[in-house]
Amino acid sequence: MRLGGSRLLAWLVDLACVLGWVALTAAVGVPLYLAHVIRPTNVVVLSVVGALVIVMPVVLALAWCESRREAATVGKRVMKLVVRANARSPRLTVAIARNTLKIGVPWLIGHAAVFTIVRASGDDGVPVGVWALTVCAYVLPLAWIFSLFVGRGRTPYDWACGTEVTRRSAG
Numbered sequence: 001m002r003l004g005g006s007r008l009l010a011w012l013v014d015l016a017c018v019l020g021w022v023a024l025t026a027a028v029g030v031p032l033y034l035a036h037v038i039r040p041t042n043v044v045v046l047s048v049v050g051a052l053v054i055v056m057p058v059v060l061a062l063a064w065c066e067s068r069r070e071a072a073t074v075g076k077r078v079m080k081l082v083v084r085a086n087a088r089s090p091r092l093t094v095a096i097a098r099n100t101l102k103i104g105v106p107w108l109i110g111h112a113a114v115f116t117i118v119r120a121s122g123d124d125g126v127p128v129g130v131w132a133l134t135v136c137a138y139v140l141p142l143a144w145i146f147s148l149f150v151g152r153g154r155t156p157y158d159w160a161c162g163t164e165v166t167r168r169s170a171g
Helices: 003-034 041-065 075-076 091-119 128-147 156-161
Strands: 081-082 162-166
Touching: 003 041, 003 075, 003 081, 003 162, 041 075, 041 091, 075 081, 091 128, 091 156, 128 156
Parallel strands: none
Antiparallel strands: 081 162
């Protein structure tokens, strides 16, 4: 299988792990919300809570996996891939930056846009800028996927962070 396809499958495995975390947070958060224990009242609070409870732990967990000796998330291990920065595992700060660009930025843009759309749905309508953010939240991940299959298959977040995903060497 080509590297781009392997990377995409690795991300799908990682996504299953991420969805497990989302399900766990929902299992705790939804009953608390329904019981009126928590009641965020505005988009900013909802976005901050989403970032702190879901996005940050996901970004940090993936970065931690990629900055260790194995330099791979669960999905990358399954697909026998590693992340490299100068022929070594990336430092934690580099892995955090990489996963923030890869996952955090599109996710946070999407959260902010969705929360604003939901809040504005009863008002005079949703501002055009919010729809632009929504489009951006979808275009970024699609651009990341597209970049896996063109040129060297190196994504923009890999270029920005000086990292590269390669096949794990035998041994």
